[in-house]
Amino acid sequence: MILVPLTSRQPPAWQRALQDAVTDPAELLALLGLGPQWLEPARAAARRFPLRVPRGFVARMRHGDACDPLLRQVLPLGAELDDVPGFGTDPVGDLAARSGAGVLQKYDGRALLVTTGACAVHCRYCFRRHFPYDEENASRGGFEPALAAIGRDPSISEVILSGGDPLSLSDRRLAALFDGLRAIPHVRRLRLHTRLPIVLPERIDAGFLGLWSAVPLQKVVVVHANHAREFDGSVRAAIESLQSTRTTVLNQAVLLRGVNDSADDLVSLSETLFEAGVLPYYLHHPVAGAAHFDVPMATAQRLVAEAGARLPGYLVPRLVREDAGAPSKTMLPPASR
Numbered sequence: 001m002i003l004v005p006l007t008s009r010q011p012p013a014w015q016r017a018l019q020d021a022v023t024d025p026a027e028l029l030a031l032l033g034l035g036p037q038w039l040e041p042a043r044a045a046a047r048r049f050p051l052r053v054p055r056g057f058v059a060r061m062r063h064g065d066a067c068d069p070l071l072r073q074v075l076p077l078g079a080e081l082d083d084v085p086g087f088g089t090d091p092v093g094d095l096a097a098r099s100g101a102g103v104l105q106k107y108d109g110r111a112l113l114v115t116t117g118a119c120a121v122h123c124r125y126c127f128r129r130h131f132p133y134d135e136e137n138a139s140r141g142g143f144e145p146a147l148a149a150i151g152r153d154p155s156i157s158e159v160i161l162s163g164g165d166p167l168s169l170s171d172r173r174l175a176a177l178f179d180g181l182r183a184i185p186h187v188r189r190l191r192l193h194t195r196l197p198i199v200l201p202e203r204i205d206a207g208f209l210g211l212w213s214a215v216p217l218q219k220v221v222v223v224h225a226n227h228a229r230e231f232d233g234s235v236r237a238a239i240e241s242l243q244s245t246r247t248t249v250l251n252q253a254v255l256l257r258g259v260n261d262s263a264d265d266l267v268s269l270s271e272t273l274f275e276a277g278v279l280p281y282y283l284h285h286p287v288a289g290a291a292h293f294d295v296p297m298a299t300a301q302r303l304v305a306e307a308g309a310r311l312p313g314y315l316v317p318r319l320v321r322e323d324a325g326a327p328s329k330t331m332l333p334p335a336s337r
């Protein structure tokens with residue numbers, strides 16, 4: 001059993017930072033010195049999907065720059081209210097993959113646990129922003145039904161903890177989940193999909209590292225960064241700490257218009273990731289959650305070809321599309337040059 005040390009009543013620093021996130025569009029604009037013309041559209045879009053961004057992430061944004069690539073990922077815009085054909089509420093077929101108890105099974109050998117609906121940051125392009133977390137959430141009422149479902153299926157060798165963001169769960173809840181998973185003999189690999197090491201690196205603290213290092217499974221953490229400027233010293237330190245626990249760290253990014261849609265941006269992201277010890281894994285296309293971020297397919301393939309010509313092969317992310325009902329992600333080849 002993984003023991004979580006008893007601590008004082010004071011919540012850990014990461015939980016205080018989580019609670020202290022910026023949620024008011026007016027405050028975000030004021031912090032960045034941006035004019036009032038952004039406020040009403042931001043308020044209207046935030047009524048559908050609230051603004052949430054940790055202050056440490058805001059501090060990495062450029063003051064006075066409404067086109068800052070970090071800001072664009074979190075600032076609600078009026079364009080989100082447009083209904084655009086092809087950009088539905090379940091773009092990657094999550095609902096059809098539900099098997100109950102917060103377990104999604106899309107691909108052979110792997111099960112994805114929707115562990116929580118909570119995230120430290122609300123990414124405006126999120127493809128799960130309409131997901132029915134109230135109905136399909138493994139942590140609701142305890143993890144036992146989800147663990148039992150995984151235990152009944154010996155074909156599952158890898159469990160992916162997703163959400164929402166699994167690292168927004170407390171150490172106590174994570175310890176219970178890790179204990180349950182390690183007791184299932186056919187589960188050999190545990191993967192976390194999380195944006196917290198990037199947007200709230202305080203989360204990778206001694207408490208978490210203690211319980212994560214005690215997990216005897218092969219461990220993979222897939223972080224989510226879209227732009228090189230998301231990295232600072234605290235992010236690099238968090239990733240280094242994860243690596244000290246024998247964890248493979250990969251990155252998945254989303255190709256986003258106005259954020260990282262140039263070969264320079266993609267090259268810089270890959271190089272920054274590798275300097276931090278992270279390998280680029282997927283570059284998702286198209287953006288399923290919001291049409292105004294979409295990059296045309298031909299452009300996406302050309303950008304990856306251009307970036308690929310400037311990078312060693314191991315730093316070129318795989319351009320992928322997720323098709324509802326498909327047995328795996330669809331690899332999209334770079335354009336021939």
Ligand code: SF4
Binds near residue numbers: 119120126164165195
């Ligand atoms: S962290 Fe992931 S799940 Fe959460 S809002 Fe961003 S993209 Fe969506």
